[in-house]
Amino acid sequence: MAPVEVADGRGKNLLGAADSASQGEISQAQFEYRPLSRNGELIEVIPGAIATQHSGSGKANQYFLRGFNLDHGTDFTTFVDGIPMNMPTHAHGQGYMDLSSIIPELVEKIEYGKGPYYAEVGDFAAAGHAKMTTMSRLKAGGIAKFSAGQYDYYRGLLAHSNPLGGGDLLYAGEFNLYDGVWDVPEDSKRFNxxxxxxxDRQDWGLSIDGKAYTNSWVATNQIPQAAIASGAIGLYGSMAPSDGGTSNRYSLSSNVWQQGSHWKNTANIYALYSDLNLYSNFSGFTRGEEGDQILQTERRVQTGTHAEHIRYQKIFGFAMDNSIGLQFRHDQIMGLGLYETRNRQTLRPISNSDVGVTTVGAYLKNQTHWHDKVRSIIGGRADFINNDVRVRSTGSGDAGVNAANSGNRGKVMLSPKAGLVLGPWYDTEFFVNGGYGYHSNDARGTTLRVNPVDGSPAVDDNGLSTARITPAAWSRGGEAGLRNNLIPGLNSTFTVWWLQSSQELVFVGDEGTTEANRKSNRYGFEFTNYYQPTDWLTLDADYALTTAEYADDKSHVPNSVGRVISTGATFMAPNGLFGTLRFRHFGHMPLDEAGNFWSGDTNIVNLGAGLKQKQYKLEIDIFNILGSESNDIAYAYAYSYPGISSDEGILQHPVEPRMIRGTITVNF
Structure with missing residues (x-):
């Protein structure tokens, strides 16, 4: 049953189209007037999601969803024009997802889904996924945009599209400079x-696109709360003024499609190069006066493809869609290293490896309309992961250690998925979904046998290594919910969900590595609302409540956000005046398993206002108008600072203060 489309994005009527209550779509119109302080906030248009920033504007955001501290993307995956953005076996963290290479004004739509119920999505998608599609052409003509704000913030964008050879050529360039409020200027320089x-030929089409991104920055990392209280460091001070890094990304991809009356084929192929040099200090001076700074570095070549065939059939009188898909991805990671450094000068290596990660996935999906009010979605996928690790050097300097920690590990993951949709009755559909998913683990951990620093063995009573981890860990979950469009202009969903993860991946700040932790359970509910009562007013309000605990002893999962509230209002008057007000809240969260340390609540209010005419738009955005200095993120672990030390203290990331930006946009 085809949906009746009354609007784009969250205003679209998805009755008869969505596979779950927590699936949705957001269009450019939903964030055109939304103040965005960073690219990662594109994820925050997904109800219940949080994106925070620390360690500078060039580093990937830190994401939170459904009680997961996703670190930089471990259990949430994003695709941009078919290219997976998450990086397995990354220098900084498994599943690293940096969205800095996206130009927000050119994102046409974002399709999202939560939970492991979608057969076409594989690695890193247990908590959810997003598919971003960029525009093919600019409907309003070219764009020239310039923003300036406090703390030496400057951003410029130039974009245009022209007809060419029966198609459309879109081209754009962006720069962004920023120092920030920090005592040590961020000196961020980003270019896209x-x-x-x-x-588009109606029954077939294609797109070919190339993207380029480069960035450099100085970072203010987390600082000791006790040092702030004593006055040793200001709220915007730094333990290591030379922290920061450089990052580059260059990609080329192609998407093709062809369709007939009863079938459709789609395929994409992509290749990209990326690199990162990231200097961080997570613990201060536990090693001595030289400090604890480390360098995490890599160079990566990533290639892949995704092909899908869909047939629209009628079997035994029942209408059904059958899909079959094949995915391939290979990441060749060179110079994957971890080094002890001081002021960006290398002191000694900890590890340096070349790694190849290959993933092959195949999936089947059947959607059958058993009745006008009953349809099912049955699917499954099989993924094969192969890791090839070659350790080049370690801190021990022992060739035997290098050989012991090198090798190949593989694993096959089978992920069944199912869903049932009932209705609609009174413009209300009911959903039940369940399925398995997974996240891959860092390849270096799957072949690790001895400590790379001193060569000491890590074995159990049978002489088997206890340091090695499985190449992938499964997740399983289910949800029940409803989607309602009874009131004209109001789209509401309510979802109750549960998700179990067989293995947590936890970032170890004072070592700069990711380690596996215990099985966990998460459960909660979400209530989302998007209301457009008139052409000039849009309201939205989303509420999510989550409980996260380890399965064996019911202890807290650190950094699991239990409560998320996001709400806002946007008005667009007929004369072109517009305004938007947004409120974001995420509740206090445990910083350790015992619950001895908790972060405080964070409340952020952003305001935007301006005037839009056919050829130009003027706007002023005020971020964090409450001037809140609550912690975006905090951690509990050991650190040392001159005159102040702790075996288990609190390190916090300072939040940017109130900030004003002005923007002028000209269409030509």
Whole structure:
């Protein structure tokens, strides 16, 4: 049953189209007037999701959803024009998802889903996924945009599209400079470029696009709470003024599609190069006066493809869609290293490896309309993961250690998925979904046998290594919910869900590594609302409540956000005046398993206002108008600072203060 489309994005009527209550779509119109302080906040348009920033504007955001501290993307995956953004076996963290290479004004739509119920999505998607699609052409003509704000914030964008050879050529360039409020200026310099050619022939089409991104920055990392209280460090001070890094990403991809009356084929192929040099200090001076700074570095070549065939059939009188898909991805990671450094000068290596990670996935999906009010979605996927690790050097300097920690490990993951949709009755559909998913683990951990620093063995009573981890860990979950469009202009969903993860991946700040932790359970509910009572007013309000605990002893999962509230209002008057007000809240969260340390609540209010005419738009955005200095993120672990030390203290990331930005946009 085809949905009746009354609007784009969250205003679209998805009755008869969505596979779950927690699935949705957001269009450019939903964030065109929304103040965005960073690219990662594109994820925050997904109800219940949080994106925070620390360690500078060039580093991937830290994400939170459904009680997961997703670190930089471990259990939430994003695709941009078909390219998976999450990086397995990354220098900084498993599943690293940096969205800095996206130009927000050129994102046409974001499709999202939560939970492991979607057959076409594999690695890193247990908590959810997002698929971003960039525009093929600019409907309003070219864009020239310039923003300036406090703390030396400057951003410029130039984009245009032209007809070419029966298709459309879109090209854009962006720069962003920022110092920030920090005692040590961030000195961020970000540049983005995009070139995309699209062709649409009704029954077939293609797009070819290239993207380029480069960034450099100085970071203010977490600082001791006790040092702030004593006055040793200001709220915007730094333990290591030379922290920061450089990052580059260059990609080329192609998407093609063809359709007939009873079938459709789609395929994409991509290749990209990326690199990162990241200097961080997570613990201060536990090693001595030289400090604890480390360098995490890598160079990566990633290639892949995704092909899908869909047939629209009628078997035994029942209408059904059958899909079959094949996915391939290979990441060749060179110079994957961890080093002890001081002021960005290398002191000694900890490890340096070359790693190849290959994933092959195949999936089947059947959607059957058993009745006008009953349809089922049955699917499953099989993924094969192969890790090839070659350790080049370690802190021990022992060739035997290098050989012991090298090798190949593989694993096959089978992930069944199912869903049932009932209705609609009174413009209300009911959903039940369940399924398995997984996240891959860092390849270096799957072949590790001895300590790379001193070569000491890590074995059990049978002489088997206890340091090695499985190449992948499963997740399983289910949800029940409803979607309601009874009131004209109001889209509401209510979902109750549960998710179990066989293995947590926890970032170990004072070592700069990711380690496996115990099985966990999460459960909660979400209530989302999007209301457009008139052409000039849009309201939204989303509430999510989550409980997260380890399965064996019911202890807290650290950094699991239990309560998320996001609400806002946007008005657009006929004369072009517009305004938007947004409120974001995430509740206090445990910083350790015992619950001895907790972070405080965070409340952030952003305000935007301006005037839009056919050829130009003027706007002023005020971020964090309450001037809140609550912690975006805090951690509990050992640190040392001159005159102040703790075996288990609190390190916090300072939040940016109130900030004003002005923007002028000209269409030509």
């Amino acid at each position: 470029g995009l070139l995309k050619y699209s062709l």
